Amino acid sequence: MSTKKASLKDKETKNGTSKYVLERCASVCEYFDIAFKVMLLGDSAVGKTCVLVRFKDGAFLGGNFIATVGIDFRNKVVTVDNAKVKLQIWDTAGQERFRSVTHAYYRDAQALLLLYDITSKSSFDNIRAWLTEIHEYAQKDVVIMLLGNKTDMAGERVIKREEGEKLAKEYGVPFMETSAKTGVNVELAFLAVAKELKHRAAQQPNEPKFQIHEYIASEKQKSGCCGGYM
Numbered sequence: 305m306s307t308k309k310a311s312l313k314d315k316e317t318k319n320g321t322s323k324y325v326l327e328r329c330a331s332v333c334e335y336f337d338i339a340f341k342v343m344l345l346g347d348s349a350v351g352k353t354c355v356l357v358r359f360k361d362g363a364f365l366g367g368n369f370i371a372t373v374g375i376d377f378r379n380k381v382v383t384v385d386n387a388k389v390k391l392q393i394w395d396t397a398g399q400e401r402f403r404s405v406t407h408a409y410y411r412d413a414q415a416l417l418l419l420y421d422i423t424s425k426s427s428f429d430n431i432r433a434w435l436t437e438i439h440e441y442a443q444k445d446v447v448i449m450l451l452g453n454k455t456d457m458a459g460e461r462v463i464k465r466e467e468g469e470k471l472a473k474e475y476g477v478p479f480m481e482t483s484a485k486t487g488v489n490v491e492l493a494f495l496a497v498a499k500e501l502k503h504r505a506a507q508q509p510n511e512p513k514f515q516i517h518e519y520i521a522s523e524k525q526k527s528g529c530c531g532g533y534m
């Protein structure tokens with residue numbers, strides 16, 4: 305048997321099904337109570353794919369930058385208040401030439417994570433244009449969160465945290481700073497969105513409305529960490 309054949313065989317189970325297929329199936333078929341569609345938006349190279357990979361696999365995609373072509377998605381099931389919440393996360397291409405493709409997907413999204421890169425002024429300046437597009441194409445009650453990514457690159461920072469906070473406040477959306485490289489605040493951002501979506505879905509009128517800001521602040525207090533967002 306050639307080395308190539310042997311390595312392929314290693315990846316098969318006894319009944320011949322590839323482990324890769326089983327793993328993919330397990331991730332698609334994982335049990336969940338409720339599912340939501342979340343989209344990642346923002347200029348090219350702000351780190352959308354890396355943030356998604358960090359959340360999904362706990363890893364950082366370093367090395368050469370390969371721009372997303374069109375749109376891609378990954379699923380992750382998280383637990384919110386004892387319920388299994390499946391997030392179907394759509395990673396869009398930030399490049400202008402794919403904009404018409406991504407517009408078509410806005411309508412179905414229940415939440416949008418809008419990213420800029422704290423080392424790129426243009427990516428921050430373009431946030432207003434992204435918000436205009438969102439208001440044009442997305443659902444009226446879509447959950448929006450603004451993320452300033454790449455906080456690990458402190459030496460190259462050109463956008464102060466306060467500037468991100470101010471812009472977020474102006475548009476009435478929550479804000480966090482993240483790093484796909486170190487993982488800081490990545491899971492917290494997705495969990496906050498999942499919790500808000502689940503809360504909205506439950507629509508229990510007698511319960512006080514879940515506030516995404518309060519959730520993030522309380523989680524941060526629990527972990528004893530004080531930097532990086534809000």
Ligand SMILES: Nc1nc2c(ncn2[C@@H]2O[C@H](COP(=O)(O)OP(=O)(O)OP(=O)(O)O)[C@@H](O)[C@H]2O)c(=O)[nH]1
Pocket residue numbers: 346347348349350351352353354355365366367368369370371372373396397398399453454455456457482483484485486
């Ligand atoms: N230091 C650092 N680099 C990052 C971080 N996030 C992403 N990068 C790098 O930034 C580059 C772009 O990251 P991507 O995740 O591919 O960017 P994107 O927003 O998906 O880009 P498009 O697919 O073109 O829309 C890559 O070289 C990443 O390794 C981060 O948090 N810190």
